[in-house]
Amino acid sequence: MSVLQTSSLVVDAGVALVTILPHPYQAHGRRFWQHWQQQPLLAPHLWVAEVTSGLRRAVWERVLTEEEAEAALRDLLELPLTLTSDREIAGQALSWAGRLQQKRAYDAFYVALADQRGAVFWSADRRLVETLRQQGFSRARWIGEI
Numbered sequence: 001m002s003v004l005q006t007s008s009l010v011v012d013a014g015v016a017l018v019t020i021l022p023h024p025y026q027a028h029g030r031r032f033w034q035h036w037q038q039q040p041l042l043a044p045h046l047w048v049a050e051v052t053s054g055l056r057r058a059v060w061e062r063v064l065t066e067e068e069a070e071a072a073l074r075d076l077l078e079l080p081l082t083l084t085s086d087r088e089i090a091g092q093a094l095s096w097a098g099r100l101q102q103k104r105a106y107d108a109f110y111v112a113l114a115d116q117r118g119a120v121f122w123s124a125d126r127r128l129v130e131t132l133r134q135q136g137f138s139r140a141r142w143i144g145e146i
Helices: 013-020 026-035 046-060 066-077 087-099 106-117 126-134
Strands: 009-011 041-044 082-084 120-123 140-142
Touching (some): 013 026, 013 046, 013 066, 013 120, 046 066, 046 106, 087 106, 106 120, 120 126, 126 140
Parallel strands (some): 041 082, 120 140
């Protein structure tokens, strides 16, 4: 694993969800949280909505029970993660969504935050990470790389 020294890391909701849900990269997600627990971890407030939606989807698809999803949400909300204002990065997120040719700006909020803070961005979305690297954003990391 190539590690960049940085003062903080930006973590998308997918990294949290692959840790909780049955997923081929679940072990990678768990290693991520163990390895980086002493590092400042950041996410936009959007992270809470995305994690909650991911857990709800898992209940809908009968991957988790309601009770399991509620317990998972409590655990995820206890992660050592600092949530930052979406308002301060909305303009940058809109710009990044355009650069990434995305219809929606959700992923771009994480990228904008990492860009603004000079942080490494960790995602469970391999395609997004590859696209960012093609765009010259060298601080993008995919959870499968850990």
